[in-house]
Each structure stands twice: as structure tokens, then as C-alpha cells.
Amino acid sequence: SQQGEEDPQALSIQEGENATMNCSYKTSINNLQWYRQNSGRGLVHLILIRSNEREKHSGRLRVTLDTSKKSSSLLITASRAADTASYFCATVLDTGRRALTFGSGTRLQVQP
Amino acid sequence: EAQVTQNPRYLITVTGKKLTVTCSQNMNHEYMSWYRQDPGLGLRQIYYSMNVEVTDKGDVPEGYKVSRKEKRNFPLILESPSPNQTSLYFCASSLDWAWGLGGANVLTFGAGSRLTVL
Numbered sequence: 001s002q003q004g005e006e007d008p009q010a011l012s013i014q015e016g017e018n019a020t021m022n023c024s025y026k027t028s029i030n031n032l033q034w035y036r037q038n039s040g041r042g043l044v045h046l047i048l049i050r051s052n053e054r055e056k057h058s059g060r061l062r063v064t065l066d067t068s069k070k071s072s073s074l075l076i077t078a079s080r081a082a083d084t085a086s087y088f089c090a091t092v093l094d095t096g097r098r099a100l101t102f103g104s105g106t107r108l109q110v111q112p
Numbered sequence: 113e114a115q116v117t118q119n120p121r122y123l124i125t126v127t128g129k130k131l132t133v134t135c136s137q138n139m140n141h142e143y144m145s146w147y148r149q150d151p152g153l154g155l156r157q158i159y160y161s162m163n164v165e166v167t168d169k170g171d172v173p174e175g176y177k178v179s180r181k182e183k184r185n186f187p188l189i190l191e192s193p194s195p196n197q198t199s200l201y202f203c204a205s206s207l208d209w210a211w212g213l214g215g216a217n218v219l220t221f222g223a224g225s226r227l228t229v230l
Binding site for chain 1: 116143145147152154155157160162168170171200202204209218219220221222223224226
């Protein structure tokens, strides 16, 4: 199975509400990244959290990392309709492969 | 503006007709990579390049070729396209591969190339 499985697969909320997405992974990691993709467009990097960090903030985004549980969460506070997108976590599965492996993503729909 | 540019953005072609998807970055990045995105399968790496003249296979290299003759360009070549190569393709680049070893550089993606092979 893929490294970096997001949960839930889809999430629908109202504007102003918070959105939480979770990511689980199977191997030890150096860092974990979150990306956003608007429908059919390129991915945009949101935030990177290192393995020795537990929490990181960027604007309305908060990312946590629990290496003991091999999981990360992305919280978007006070969501807006413009936050509607798919969100992916990504990690390095194997440093010998020079690849960033992406999870299956969470589709977030923010209703105005 | 710092960016990764892919062309064409959309292409419909027929089985067996060779095609090239170009990718160019203006950020002097060493690392470049191609991904394909398919429903239910997520993003999968096709090929990557650590620097000029250094390329290697990703997870799904069959049916594809790449070259890295210049630092800024990393074209994806489909010598004989087949319908199972119908997909959304993304080129991405990074200053280097340090993110794989704990560094903070991240991938910058192109806008994508939607390819349909009939």
C-alpha cells in the first residue's frame, strides 16, 4: 500500500468551520510535507515539518507530527470557499529512491 | 516569475504516434522529476534527474524516456504511446534533493499536461 494515506478521503464543511485532515505513514521519515491541488492543476507546497518538530504553523494552517504514531494532521482554521481543493501529504519512502511519495489525498469542499 | 512550464497543457493523440512533453524551469534547480496522476492511484513518479546528464527510473518508467541535456529542461518522451498512458502529467523541480535527507527545499510543480491516447 502507499506511504502517506490520508483520512478522510473527502470532507465537506461550511465556510468558517475548521477542517482537519490526517495522514499516516509506515516508515521512519526525515520530514513530511503537505501539498494542495486545485482541481486538475499543479500541486502547491503548503508546509514542511521535520521529524524533530511536533507542530508547525503557517497562517491559517497548523500541522502536527507524531512520529511515535507515524501520523500527521493538517488543520485549516476558519476555512474559506477558496480552500476547496485536494490536500496531499508526502514523504520520502526510501532515501535511495530520490522520490517524494504522495498519499491518495483528501478532497475538501468548503460550502459558502 | 519562478516557475515550471510544461507544454502542451492538453493533447489528444493516437496510439503509436511519438510525442514529447516539454518541461522547463527558470530557478536553476538541480532536481527535476516527472509524475503521472491517475484516479485511484494518486501521483506516481515516472523518472527523475539529480542533475544534468543524471537520470533514473521512478516507480512507473515503462513506456517513457527522458533526457537532461541542460539544467533547465527535462522533456518526457513517449516513443509509442498507448491508451494506458492516458493521464495527467506533472513536471516538478527542486533546488536539490536535500528534502529527502531532512532539508527544507520542496518541489515546485508545473500546471500539468493532460494527455489522451486514443
